Amino acid sequence: MGNDDHALIRAVLAGDKDAYGPLVARHSQSVFRIAFRITENEADAEEVVQETFLRSYRKLEDFDARANFRTWIYRIAMNCALDVLNRQKSQAGVPIAEEYGGEQAAVQLADRAAGPDQLLLSQEIEARRHVAMEKLTPTERVAFVLRHIEDRSTEEIAIALGIAPNSAKQAVFRAVQKLRQSLAPLWVKS
Amino acid sequence: MKHLTEEEMIEHYYSEDFYRAEAETHLQACKQCALAYEELGKFLGSVRAPEPPERSSEYGVQVWQSIQGSLRPYQLKRKRIYFRLPQFAYAAACLLLLAGAFLAGRIWEHAHTKPSLASAPQQSKERVVLFVLDNHLDRSERLLVQLNHAGAEEEVDLPLQAEARQLLTDNRLYRQSAAQTNDPLLAAALDHLERVLVEVANSPDELNRADIARIEKEMNTQGLLFQIRVLRTKVSERQTNAQAVRKGATL
Numbered sequence: 001m002g003n004d005d006h007a008l009i010r011a012v013l014a015g016d017k018d019a020y021g022p023l024v025a026r027h028s029q030s031v032f033r034i035a036f037r038i039t040e041n042e043a044d045a046e047e048v049v050q051e052t053f054l055r056s057y058r059k060l061e062d063f064d065a066r067a068n069f070r071t072w073i074y075r076i077a078m079n080c081a082l083d084v085l086n087r088q089k090s091q092a093g094v095p096i097a098e099e100y101g102g103e104q105a106a107v108q109l110a111d112r113a114a115g116p117d118q119l120l121l122s123q124e125i126e127a128r129r130h131v132a133m134e135k136l137t138p139t140e141r142v143a144f145v146l147r148h149i150e151d152r153s154t155e156e157i158a159i160a161l162g163i164a165p166n167s168a169k170q171a172v173f174r175a176v177q178k179l180r181q182s183l184a185p186l187w188v189k190s
Numbered sequence: 191m192k193h194l195t196e197e198e199m200i201e202h203y204y205s206e207d208f209y210r211a212e213a214e215t216h217l218q219a220c221k222q223c224a225l226a227y228e229e230l231g232k233f234l235g236s237v238r239a240p241e242p243p244e245r246s247s248e249y250g251v252q253v254w255q256s257i258q259g260s261l262r263p264y265q266l267k268r269k270r271i272y273f274r275l276p277q278f279a280y281a282a283a284c285l286l287l288l289a290g291a292f293l294a295g296r297i298w299e300h301a302h303t304k305p306s307l308a309s310a311p312q313q314s315k316e317r318v319v320l321f322v323l324d325n326h327l328d329r330s331e332r333l334l335v336q337l338n339h340a341g342a343e344e345e346v347d348l349p350l351q352a353e354a355r356q357l358l359t360d361n362r363l364y365r366q367s368a369a370q371t372n373d374p375l376l377a378a379a380l381d382h383l384e385r386v387l388v389e390v391a392n393s394p395d396e397l398n399r400a401d402i403a404r405i406e407k408e409m410n411t412q413g414l415l416f417q418i419r420v421l422r423t424k425v426s427e428r429q430t431n432a433q434a435v436r437k438g439a440t441l
Binding site: 012013014015016018019020021024025026027028029031033036037040042045049051054055057060061082087089116125126129137138139145147148149153154163164166167170171172173174177178179180 | 196200206230232233236237238239240242243245247249250251253254256257258260261262263264265311316349365381384385388389393394408
């Protein structure tokens, strides 16, 4: 697949715009998955996917032929997701947490055999987790998702975010501490 | 017995600790740490991200259709072909030129340089490095002072983020070279500074008092400011010494 990607990139750079189509088709799903895990919003994730492929097309001349296209596009997706989170933080509108409906989360988290109390608690935990994630800075949030959900190493996180490994590690620490503080009351309750 | 810190436990949880075996032994021996680690593990185990909604198999094609209109085909640049075909010839010519220039420089140096000035290029290089580093530390100090003052003011209206972004790029280079030149004090301070710069640069467009107060508290910017001032003094001393050596060499 890697060689295929490189052949397609060469074709695009030679003027065949349509050769970019198979690249987009091949990597859209995985970019969407990571974008959703960071933004936790379907519309935002789709925006990140589109922006990622637009941006990568414009930067294709800078792509190092020895590199892996998937890793490269993943890094661009991280930056696009960070931009979306930064923009949302700077907008003084209604906090996303208030718009958030817990119904979907309950379906995802609740054990089918669980009783109504357990269901309610799961729903509450998920809503609080979502709010706690919103309170993290964009860098902390992306670092935490990459470390905890995507199981990426500190080095990979540092490369993806363009920061020093120690800064990436600190971002993960701060994210865990903040999440623990925010969710501590519920943790005791459960 | 030294207990594990929360940071060490988090590192251990993600299997990124350097002293994994030691941490494991400690956790087996210390009930207090074992309990705290168990709680951390339970907590982190319970944090799960919502599963991304399924996309249809046509999703990639849909994305392509939505963006293809805004993409312009790459023009096969004449310049690129021009460069690609005789690239080895160009590379060889450049190498020859470089080698020629180097040899000419060496011959000229031998012919015109007094023995006492043999170390002059090295000294002038060090003076340039010290000057640039001093300038960087000066700018960083001003940013930290602004940041610390801004936290106490009612309204914040400062171009801190733009400045932080500019400084960030330079700071990475200086940190890497400080690490290579075996200067742990400077490297540690620049690393700390980089974390603050990243935080400021990635903050929302308009930093408010709460943001600044949080950065100050979490990243100990007052302490960092002190470190930077100490470093500046040291760099100034080194600059003065370098100038003295230069004067001595020219006399």
